[in-house]
Amino acid sequence: MNALVLNIDGLSVQVVGRPATQRVVANVSFDVHQGETLCVVGESGSGKSVTALSIMGLLPRGNLASRGGRILVEDEDILTASENRLRALRATRMAMVFQEPMTALNPVEPVGKQIDEVLRVHRKFTRAERRETVLAMLDAVHLPNVRQIYDAYPHQLSGGQRQRIVISMALILQPKLLIADEPTTALDVTTQAQILALIRELQEKHNTAVMFITHDFGVVAEIADRIVVMHRGCVVEVGAREDILAHPREAYTRMLVSAVPSLIPRQRDAPGGEIVLDVVGLNKIYSEKRFLGSARMVAAVQEVDLTVRRSEIVGVVGESGSGKSTVARCIVRLIDPTSGAIHINGSDIAGATRRALRPLRQRFQIIFQDPYRSLNPRRRVGDSIIEGLVNFGMRRDQALTKAGALLRLVGLDPDAMPRYPHQFSGGQRQRICIARALALQPDLLVADEAVSALDVSVQAQVLALLQEIRDRTGIAVLFITHDLRVAAQICDTIVVMQKGRVVETGRAETLLTAPRQKYTRALIEAAPGRHWDFQNFRPLQPNGAGAIHNPTSRPLPAR
Amino acid sequence: MTGKVEEPLAPSAFGHLRRTLTSAPVLIALTILGIAILIALLAPFLGTGDPIAIHPGERLKRVSGAHWLGTDAFGRDVYSRVMYGARISLLVGLGAALASVTLGLFIGVIAGYFRMLDSIVMRVMDGIMAIPGILLAIALVTVSGASLMTVVVAITIPEIPRVVRLVRSVILTIRDEPYVEAAIALGTPSPALLLRHMVPNTVAPLMVQGTFVFASAMLTEAAMSFLGVGLPPEFPSWGNIMAEGRIYFQLLPGLILYAGLFLALTVLSVNVVGDAMRDALDPRMARKL
Numbered sequence: 095m096n097a098l099v100l101n102i103d104g105l106s107v108q109v110v111g112r113p114a115t116q117r118v119v120a121n122v123s124f125d126v127h128q129g130e131t132l133c134v135v136g137e138s139g140s141g142k143s144v145t146a147l148s149i150m151g152l153l154p155r156g157n158l159a160s161r162g163g164r165i166l167v168e169d170e171d172i173l174t175a176s177e178n179r180l181r182a183l184r185a186t187r188m189a190m191v192f193q194e195p196m197t198a199l200n201p202v203e204p205v206g207k208q209i210d211e212v213l214r215v216h217r218k219f220t221r222a223e224r225r226e227t228v229l230a231m232l233d234a235v236h237l238p239n240v241r242q243i244y245d246a247y248p249h250q251l252s253g254g255q256r257q258r259i260v261i262s263m264a265l266i267l268q269p270k271l272l273i274a275d276e277p278t279t280a281l282d283v284t285t286q287a288q289i290l291a292l293i294r295e296l297q298e299k300h301n302t303a304v305m306f307i308t309h310d311f312g313v314v315a316e317i318a319d320r321i322v323v324m325h326r327g328c329v330v331e332v333g334a335r336e337d338i339l340a341h342p343r344e345a346y347t348r349m350l351v352s353a354v355p356s357l358i359p360r361q362r363d364a365p366g367g368e369i370v371l372d373v374v375g376l377n378k379i380y381s382e383k384r385f386l387g388s389a390r391m392v393a394a395v396q397e398v399d400l401t402v403r404r405s406e407i408v409g410v411v412g413e414s415g416s417g418k419s420t421v422a423r424c425i426v427r428l429i430d431p432t433s434g435a436i437h438i439n440g441s442d443i444a445g446a447t448r449r450a451l452r453p454l455r456q457r458f459q460i461i462f463q464d465p466y467r468s469l470n471p472r473r474r475v476g477d478s479i480i481e482g483l484v485n486f487g488m489r490r491d492q493a494l495t496k497a498g499a500l501l502r503l504v505g506l507d508p509d510a511m512p513r514y515p516h517q518f519s520g521g522q523r524q525r526i527c528i529a530r531a532l533a534l535q536p537d538l539l540v541a542d543e544a545v546s547a548l549d550v551s552v553q554a555q556v557l558a559l560l561q562e563i564r565d566r567t568g569i570a571v572l573f574i575t576h577d578l579r580v581a582a583q584i585c586d587t588i589v590v591m592q593k594g595r596v597v598e599t600g601r602a603e604t605l606l607t608a609p610r611q612k613y614t615r616a617l618i619e620a621a622p623g624r625h626w627d628f629q630n631f632r633p634l635q636p637n638g639a640g641a642i643h644n645p646t647s648r649p650l651p652a653r
Numbered sequence: 654m655t656g657k658v659e660e661p662l663a664p665s666a667f668g669h670l671r672r673t674l675t676s677a678p679v680l681i682a683l684t685i686l687g688i689a690i691l692i693a694l695l696a697p698f699l700g701t702g703d704p705i706a707i708h709p710g711e712r713l714k715r716v717s718g719a720h721w722l723g724t725d726a727f728g729r730d731v732y733s734r735v736m737y738g739a740r741i742s743l744l745v746g747l748g749a750a751l752a753s754v755t756l757g758l759f760i761g762v763i764a765g766y767f768r769m770l771d772s773i774v775m776r777v778m779d780g781i782m783a784i785p786g787i788l789l790a791i792a793l794v795t796v797s798g799a800s801l802m803t804v805v806v807a808i809t810i811p812e813i814p815r816v817v818r819l820v821r822s823v824i825l826t827i828r829d830e831p832y833v834e835a836a837i838a839l840g841t842p843s844p845a846l847l848l849r850h851m852v853p854n855t856v857a858p859l860m861v862q863g864t865f866v867f868a869s870a871m872l873t874e875a876a877m878s879f880l881g882v883g884l885p886p887e888f889p890s891w892g893n894i895m896a897e898g899r900i901y902f903q904l905l906p907g908l909i910l911y912a913g914l915f916l917a918l919t920v921l922s923v924n925v926v927g928d929a930m931r932d933a934l935d936p937r938m939a940r941k942l
Binding site: 530 | 853
């Protein structure tokens with residue numbers, strides 16, 4: 095086995111001034127070896143990021159403090175090191191890449207200068223040597239036109255390019271340990287695949303130990319050598335990738351892995367109900383008005399056609415900027431479409447005036463991505479749910495009775511009504527939002543990334559709930575998502591969008607197994623962990639869904 | 654992830670509020686403010702005489718048993734005038750604060766919510782802001798004649814644009830919140846949408862802004878009276894008292910000093926309380942402590 099780089103032994107972290115029983119991280123032990131990728135997986139609040147910050151010696155002072163345990167990075171204890179020593183160790187021996195590259199970079203300094211600073215602090219190079227080293231590093235992370243990029247500001251680069259800059263900053267001094275905290279979570283799936291490949295390539299070149307924090311089992315299946323599963327600050331299970339994914343010992347791991355939606359679409363009957371939503375030639379063009387001269391036009395959505403039938407779930411998938419959310423918001427008339435028709439139950443709402451639209455609003459409802467911002471924090475849950483009913487003239491006591499029934503429908507207790515949103519978890523709040531949307535008994539429900547902000551186990555529950563509601567009420571659902579796995583899990587029909595246009599439309603199983611368009615194929619190929627069937631704890635057969643060679647994936651050992 | 658970590662760290666909102674509002678300077682300021690309000694309410698019962706009764710024989714007397722703070726050039730009792738002056742100053746401050754907050758809220762909501770009116774309303778506000786406040790107030794009083802009402806109006810108008818900007822910015826941030834969009838999707842009519850979901854978010858910043866208007870209105874009133882364009886001279890406002898005492902300053906400095914001291918202490922207290930409220934209501938400050 096390769097040399098030990100990181101050894102954590104009995105690490106505990108707690109909130110300053112709170113009793114030791116409420117630990118954020120409790121008795122965590124694991125190690126990482128040279129050239130190895132260790133994935134730390136867990137849902138939000140599992141303590142994975144706090145563990146990473148402890149290794150960097152970056153725990154927020156006065157808020158969190160380590161209580162006991164050791165963190166040895168190449169036999170040097172981080173917890174007892176002085177502040178000066180820590181400063182010398184960071185970047186040279188261990189380095190970190192964060193989730194959001196835009197906030198990790200200084201927006202008012204050229205990126206080259208920011209990488210240069212690392213060298214200036216830690217190495218006695220001349221100016222020319224430093225510039226040479228930085229340019230070589232930018233080249234190593236496969237950035238084009240490195241001289242131009244050197245002088246570029248973060249906002250001039252794409253998300254993927256920014257993350258490459260952050261990675262080059264972390265790796266320029268060739269640290270022994272790279273900690274990557276959700277480095278691809280904020281990126282599009284195709285960019286994510288490239289960044290994962292890059293990390294792998296650099297790791298092999300320098301034999302770096304990588305500790306990769308993620309919540310995404312797809313990514314884990316792609317890159318992990320070994321896996322640490324964390325839950326509520328404790329290590330649940332440590333093991334080799336195949337052991338954890340195929341033979342999880344602990345019930346929690348089993349639940350977590352099996353909650354990952356499969357990329358293989360389910361066999362479903364073709365939807366045959368009447369058409370609820372029919373969008374024809376929808377356009378949304380933003381024009382930037384200028385004082386003089388012609389306006390600059392940006393087409394967010396161009397000539398989009400789609401139909402949703404009764405009892406059908408239609409998924410709109412695409413990367414950021416593809417216009418999928420704009421379509422959703424046009425359909426519920428939160429924004430006004432530039433042209434085109436939106437027929438709901440036959441009546442065109444695209445051009446309806448505010449007044450004409452109001453009675454029609456009962457027919458279509460929307461749920462949003464962020465459950466923390468979707469409910470007015472100052473209003474009781476019951477009041478939020480009955481808002482629509484009261485708007486359309488129902489008596490308050492009647493509406494409250496109905497709200498109780500709705501809460502039961504979404505799997506919550508009617509006791510929830512007099513409480514405030516902050517007393518609920520993200521998943522519960524999303525259930526409340528669904529109850530609110532269903533209160534008016536709409537024919538169409540638009541779900542705009544409705545499960546994207548949820549942990550995978552909660553996500554599975556909410557998806558199951560949506561399906562159950564569909565089966566029970568026959569509601570038509572337009573499901574906007576960036577996640578092909580979620581789409582494969584829940585959608586009957588999938589619409590792929592790119593740059594404001596519909597690229598491909600088709601039944602879920604045909605589209606995902608035999609995509610006709612190049613872009614659809616690229617999206618499927620980029621989906622991480624598509625060689626693994628998580629729900630059944632086994633690798634997929636090579637002739638399974640979208641079995642195209644994936645360069646970022648390590649070959650799986652034969653079993 | 655970070656949100657989850659912070660949750661147990663953030664002290665409860667009320668704990669933070671209590672700590673901010675019970676620090677020593679804030680307690681002192683609240684006490685002073687309380688005394689000022691009591692003086693204003695109870696002015697007739699504090700051993701005062703008629704604040705505007707002229708006694709030609711008693712002109713410019715020093716401090717004595719009969720006149721606790723002496724008399725002014727017309728033989729009026731300075732102590733009585735200063736006590737009654739608290740009424741005028743606090744009334745002007747409160748009136749201007751309430752009026753500018755109410756009008757500012759109304760105009761700000763219109764500018765923030767009805768986008769078509771936004772640029773027109775805001776250009777008018779820019780216009781008002783371009784004129785120095787005291788100059789505008791003087792002009793208004795000169796045109797419409799000096800009375801308590803016109804002085805309050807004249808002080809209120811230059812304060813409105815700041816309140817409008819504040820309210821508009823709050824409305825603009827809130828209107829994109831998903832819960833507001835959800836309410837729109839539920840068919841909530843505009844007035845209910847504003848009252849239920851948007852206006853409650855303006856209350857905290859308006860309370861803070863209101864205290865600052867309160868303090869600056871008292872100062873503006875004093876400045877206007879001192880310049881002779883404020884309340885008519887028979888009103889015993891602190892500004893008038895100081896204006897009339899100016900020429901006798903070398904003879905009887907108390908004529909200016911007593912009223913000035915009350916004014917300074919009251920304004921300072923209001924500002925301290927306003928700052929404390931801003932800190933208490935700002936969640937970002939809560940994190941730091």
